[in-house]
Amino acid sequence: MPVEQQVVARARKAFLTGRSKALSYRLSQLKGLRRLITEKQRDIADALRKDLHKSENATQLYEMIGLEGEIDLAVSHLSEWAAPRPVEQSLLTVADEVYIQPEPLGVVLIIGAWNYPWAVTVQPLIGAIAAGNAAVIKPSEVSSHTSKVMEELLPLYLDKELFPVVTGGVVQTQELLKQRFDHIFYTGNSTVGKVVMEAAARHLTPVTLELGGKSPCYIDKDCDLSVACRRITWGKYVNCGQTCIAPDYILCEPSIQDKVVKEIRKCIKEFYTDDPKTCPDYSRIVSLRHFRRIVALMEGSSVAIGGETDEAQCYIAPTVLTEVTSESKVMQEEIFGPLLPIIPISGTDEAIEFINKREKPLALYVFSSSDKMIKRMIADTSSGALLANDCLVHYTLSDLPFGGVGSSGMGHYHGRYTFDQLSHLRSCLIKKLRMERVNQVRYPPHTAQKLRWARLFLLKRVDVGQWRRAAQAVALVTLAAYVVQVRRPERFTSILYWLGSLVNSDLWSPCDLR
Numbered sequence: 001m002p003v004e005q006q007v008v009a010r011a012r013k014a015f016l017t018g019r020s021k022a023l024s025y026r027l028s029q030l031k032g033l034r035r036l037i038t039e040k041q042r043d044i045a046d047a048l049r050k051d052l053h054k055s056e057n058a059t060q061l062y063e064m065i066g067l068e069g070e071i072d073l074a075v076s077h078l079s080e081w082a083a084p085r086p087v088e089q090s091l092l093t094v095a096d097e098v099y100i101q102p103e104p105l106g107v108v109l110i111i112g113a114w115n116y117p118w119a120v121t122v123q124p125l126i127g128a129i130a131a132g133n134a135a136v137i138k139p140s141e142v143s144s145h146t147s148k149v150m151e152e153l154l155p156l157y158l159d160k161e162l163f164p165v166v167t168g169g170v171v172q173t174q175e176l177l178k179q180r181f182d183h184i185f186y187t188g189n190s191t192v193g194k195v196v197m198e199a200a201a202r203h204l205t206p207v208t209l210e211l212g213g214k215s216p217c218y219i220d221k222d223c224d225l226s227v228a229c230r231r232i233t234w235g236k237y238v239n240c241g242q243t244c245i246a247p248d249y250i251l252c253e254p255s256i257q258d259k260v261v262k263e264i265r266k267c268i269k270e271f272y273t274d275d276p277k278t279c280p281d282y283s284r285i286v287s288l289r290h291f292r293r294i295v296a297l298m299e300g301s302s303v304a305i306g307g308e309t310d311e312a313q314c315y316i317a318p319t320v321l322t323e324v325t326s327e328s329k330v331m332q333e334e335i336f337g338p339l340l341p342i343i344p345i346s347g348t349d350e351a352i353e354f355i356n357k358r359e360k361p362l363a364l365y366v367f368s369s370s371d372k373m374i375k376r377m378i379a380d381t382s383s384g385a386l387l388a389n390d391c392l393v394h395y396t397l398s399d400l401p402f403g404g405v406g407s408s409g410m411g412h413y414h415g416r417y418t419f420d421q422l423s424h425l426r427s428c429l430i431k432k433l434r435m436e437r438v439n440q441v442r443y444p445p446h447t448a449q450k451l452r453w454a455r456l457f458l459l460k461r462v463d464v465g466q467w468r469r470a471a472q473a474v475a476l477v478t479l480a481a482y483v484v485q486v487r488r489p490e491r492f493t494s495i496l497y498w499l500g501s502l503v504n505s506d507l508w509s510p511c512d513l514r
């Protein structure tokens with residue numbers, strides 16, 4: 001039996017013991033993960049320096065702080081997320097107990113990518129643990145040092161039967177994909193995304209696909225170009241452009257192109273000095289294969305800034321390309337490196353047309369001082385996320401669902417969204433065997449009169465929680481009125497007025513009758 005098959009079987013067996021379901025157990029695992037991040041900072045940072053030339057501070061800023069926040073959020077909200085969720089009802093079910101009970105899916109497969117390997121592998125794991133699942137973790141072989149550190153460290157802090165780490169490349173991942181999972185959470189490129197979805201389809205396993213693509217960045221001529229370019233320069237060159245939501249290319253009018261180039265040049269110098277190659281904050285391309293792919297993308301465009309490369313170090317300077325058209329090589333695929341092409345367009349209309357002609361991006365960036373223009377971009381385009389006047393920061397908000405649409409992915413996560421994504425939201429309706437007369441309206445023989453009642457019973461929506469709160473309020477006020485009547489009869493009338501205003505309040509307004 002292949003080792004991958006054994007690992008999955010062991011994880012399923014551990015899941016079936018039921019121990020991952022107890023909230024106390026989920027909390028202990030989440031706290032274990034939190035301790036790992038704190039206690040093993042140095043090992044994590046060393047590995048990332050070797051994999052991507054990331055500085056220790058950058059590792060903290062771009063990966064670890066986010067994970068800490070997500071764990072803390074899950075720990076503090078777990079009992080609320082996992083609790084039964086009451087729902088609005090109809091008159092037909094008003095006497096019943098009706099709620100949504102989130103329940104674990106079972107065994108989840110998490111396949112991570114290499115660019116922010118901790119963020120994209122451990123963040124789904126946080127949700128998998130919080131939701132009570134077992135999870136098989138498959139880090140990317142491309143960030144090999146980090147993968148090794150994960151393989152060594154995760155079992156020291158987590159239940160190794162419930163949360164095993166499988167390392168390896170395509171062969172091992174393909175073997176894993178033959179197994180039956182209850183959910184597959186994949187982060188990586190769209191080509192492999194299709195392979196994952198095909199394998200999942202064989203078992204009817206649901207998938208979350210966190211993919212990439214070309215995220216456009218439109219700069220309106222009506223904006224503060226120096227601020228806009230600083231934010232774009234940061235968003236593009238952080239991690240050497242190897243960021244799923246990096247602005248892939250700029251669209252702007254020819255009249256501002258020279259100013260854009262000038263401002264970006266200034267910011268590159270400000271962030272990475274005159275010699276980015278020696279700057280500890282400037283990363284490297286992850287491998288020679290990736291390096292050669294990116295270098296080849298420059299062919300046919302003019303280099304306005306940068307362009308220097310050093311194969312021995314997988315170094316590519318922060319680069320801006322001009323004279324770029326839709327047909328240029330750099331526009332045929334996601335760049336995922338430090339090349340920033342500028343494509344001239346005639347204005348907002350053409351920018352929207354350009355964006356809509358292509359696949360729906362993971363992120364869309366708009367820089368403008370006009371709220372109207374920003375709202376128009378939101379209304380007339382589609383993307384996983386839209387940011388106006390900044391780059392990347394939406395990733396840091398746990399309350400925003402993170403994910404793509406169309407070819408940039410399916411499903412979303414972060415915060416409670418990860419919990420829900422990796423839970424089954426089970427509908428529960430508990431009726432008593434009493435009050436059978438009410439059900440006559442739905443039993444044959446069907447008559448016009450029964451239909452009139454059925455219409456009322458089915459369409460009258462009832463917020464049972466609100467009813468309960470209103471009943472409690474009335475009980476309290478009645479008690480207060482009684483006490484006042486006995487002890488201060490002169491105040492009794494004003495209490496009655498107050499009671500009357502309560503009765504007339506929103507609490508009592510009838511629900512919509514459809």
Ligand SMILES: NC(=O)c1ccc[n+]([C@@H]2O[C@H](COP(=O)([O-])OP(=O)(O)OC[C@H]3O[C@@H](n4cnc5c(N)ncnc54)[C@H](O)[C@@H]3O)[C@@H](O)[C@H]2O)c1
Pocket residue numbers: 111112113114115116120138139140141142168169170173174187188189190192195209210211212213243244245334336362403404409
């Ligand atoms: N949406 C997001 O959150 C997000 C985050 C990071 C990266 N990405 C995207 O990921 C891409 C970069 O990552 P990548 O794809 O180079 O990462 P990668 O090469 O690390 O591949 C991702 C995972 O897929 C596995 N894999 C690779 N080839 C496979 C195959 N043929 N069959 C089965 N499994 C296979 C790898 O083992 C790895 O674990 C970019 O497109 C980027 O935009 C998206």
Ligand SMILES: CC(C)=CCC/C(C)=C/CC/C(C)=C/C=O
Pocket residue numbers: 061062115116119120238242243244245392393395396
């Ligand atoms: C720390 C701040 C302000 C922002 C972080 C932005 C960032 C670099 C996000 C990376 C997100 C990510 C894991 C992308 C995957 O490719």
